[in-house]
Every structure is written in C-alpha cells, then in structure tokens.
Amino acid sequence: MRRVGAGVIQKTVRELCIKANLELRGDVLSALRRAKKKETSARAIRMLDIIIYNALIAKKKRLPICQDTGMVVVYLDVGQDVLIKGDLKKAVEKGVLDAYREGYFRKSIVSDPLIRRNTDTNLPPVIYTRIVPGRKIGVSVVVKGFGCENASRTKMFRPTDPMSLIQDFVADIIKELGSKACPPMYIGIGIGGTLDKAVSLSKEATLRPVGESSKSRHIARLEKDILKKLNKLRIGPMGVGGKTTALGVSILTYPTHIAGLPVAVNISCHATRDARITI
Numbered sequence: 001m002r003r004v005g006a007g008v009i010q011k012t013v014r015e016l017c018i019k020a021n022l023e024l025r026g027d028v029l030s031a032l033r034r035a036k037k038k039e040t041s042a043r044a045i046r047m048l049d050i051i052i053y054n055a056l057i058a059k060k061k062r063l064p065i066c067q068d069t070g071m072v073v074v075y076l077d078v079g080q081d082v083l084i085k086g087d088l089k090k091a092v093e094k095g096v097l098d099a100y101r102e103g104y105f106r107k108s109i110v111s112d113p114l115i116r117r118n119t120d121t122n123l124p125p126v127i128y129t130r131i132v133p134g135r136k137i138g139v140s141v142v143v144k145g146f147g148c149e150n151a152s153r154t155k156m157f158r159p160t161d162p163m164s165l166i167q168d169f170v171a172d173i174i175k176e177l178g179s180k181a182c183p184p185m186y187i188g189i190g191i192g193g194t195l196d197k198a199v200s201l202s203k204e205a206t207l208r209p210v211g212e213s214s215k216s217r218h219i220a221r222l223e224k225d226i227l228k229k230l231n232k233l234r235i236g237p238m239g240v241g242g243k244t245t246a247l248g249v250s251i252l253t254y255p256t257h258i259a260g261l262p263v264a265v266n267i268s269c270h271a272t273r274d275a276r277i278t279i
C-alpha cells in the first residue's frame with residue numbers, strides 16, 4: 001500500500017487552481033489559432049486575436065484569464081492501493097483556499113444558494129472522488145465560470161427519438177444563448193445513464209482535448225454533425241458573427257435503461273480552464 005500525505009494533495013490542488021486560472025489549456029489555444037486561420041470575417045479574426053492575446057498576456061503577467069475565476073470542481077481518481085494519510089476533503093479545500101488567496105482570484109461562492117452570502121474563500125469546491133486500480137492519484141481541477149455553466153441544459157429523450165432531435169436540442173440552446181456564454185465554446189455532452197450520470201458525463205466530456213474525437217464511430221459522427229450545425233449558426237467569436245461559434249463537441253456515453261435516453265449539455269466558454277496531474 002502506497003502512503004500519500006494529505007499535505008501533498010493540498011499543495012497539488014493549490015498549484016492546479018493557480019495554473020488553471022492563469023494558463024489556458026494548450027489544446028484550446030491551438031483550436032483558437034486553427035479557427036483564426038479558417039475565418040474569413042475580419043471582425044471574427046480580430047475577436048479571435050483578442051482572445052488569444054488575452055490568454056498569452058494572462059500567462060506572461062500571471063493574471064487570471066477571466067474575471068470570473070469560477071467555482072472549482074475537483075476530480076480525484078484515487079488508486080485502490082493508495083492510503084491517504086490525513087483528511088482528504090480538508091486538504092482539497094485548503095488547496096483551493098490557498099490558491100484563491102495567494103492569486104487574488106475573485107471569490108464567487110455563496111454559502112446558501114437562496115440566502116446568497118459570499119463565503120469570501122471561494123469554498124467549497126465540488127469534489128468527485130473515484131476509486132481506480134493502481135497506486136496513483138489523478139487530480140484534475142476545473143475552474144468553471146457561470147456565464148457558460150448557466151447555459152447548460154438536460155433533457156430526457158424517448159429511446160425512439162431520432163439523433164436529429166438531439167442535434168436540434170443542442171443547436172437550440174446555442175441559438176438562444178447567442179453571445180452570452182462567450183463563444184467560441186466547447187460543448188460537452190453526456191448521453192445515457194441516469195439523469196445525474198448524464199449531467200456528470202457532460203462536464204467530464206469537456207476535459208477531453210479539443211479536436212480529439214470519440215473512439216466510437218457513430219458518436220464521432222454525431223460530434224462532427226453537431227459541430228457543423230453549431231458553426232452554421234454564425235454566432236461567431238463573442239457573437240460578432242463568423243464561422244467559429246464552437247471549437248469542438250465532445251460526447252461521453254454510458255449504458256442506460258431500456259425506457260430512457262438522458263441527454264445533458266455542458267457549455268464551456270473560450271476560457272475553458274482546467275489543469276491536471278497524476279501523483
């Protein structure tokens with residue numbers, strides 16, 4: 001059994017929170033650059049230039065990519081042969097607290113969703129812990145702004161519904177949003193499981209590098225078709241028009257019940273931020 005001190009987790013979460021807030025994912029940056037090459041609208045090219053420049057400045061000057069430094073979502077894939085010494089939940093929370101204090105990041109969390117008093121710590125994060133084979137711990141930290149999180153939706157389809165209805169469901173969300181979720185977006189879709197499983201898959205789907213397709217052929221086809229449909233909307237970067245409304249579509253699936261077809265859509269903006277490490 002490998003022993004890992006909770007202090008290591010705290011330090012790791014702190015570092016990942018800082019990295020995610022200051023450094024745009026390499027795959028997202030590359031996708032923005034590819035999109036710029038394909039654009040023909042001068043306004044869209046200018047907007048993509050601004051978005052790319054903003055990301056480069058943020059990294060260089062150690063400033064947040066966006067003022068909305070988000071709610072932190074932490075995925076912990078804990079190897080079953082690892083023994084964590086100390087309080088894991090407290091370690092994760094302390095890591096978030098340290099990062100948000102040291103980085104002077106905006107604190108955006110309210111303690112009670114109805115009374116709405118700011119915790120002034122950006123705590124608590126949302127933590128998902130999964131047990132996996134092995135002696136390692138995978139830590140992924142997502143920094144989720146709510147301009148795009150608010151746009152996420154879910155729907156229980158009928159098993160007999162055609163794929164085109166799922167495509168229309170996603171396109172209608174994006175059409176209604178326009179520029180609100182800071183396009184170009186990265187669309188995570190969860191299909192299958194139960195309602196909650198589909199929602200959790202849809203967020204996890206945005207962890208997959210932009211431009212990578214599903215290994216399953218029919219799902220890869222669906223990703224491609226939805227992306228095409230979204231970019232035909234011509235909302236464009238930050239809503240100025242153009243070919244790039246979405247940078248990519250990533251779908252994760254799970255077996256489901258014979259009587260149901262849950263679908264969830266998680267929208268991620270051009271500041272799709274996460275950082276991860278295996279320890």
Ligand code: SF4
Nearest residue numbers: 066145147148182269
């Ligand atoms: S949607 Fe994204 S880019 Fe827009 S304000 Fe929110 S976090 Fe920032």
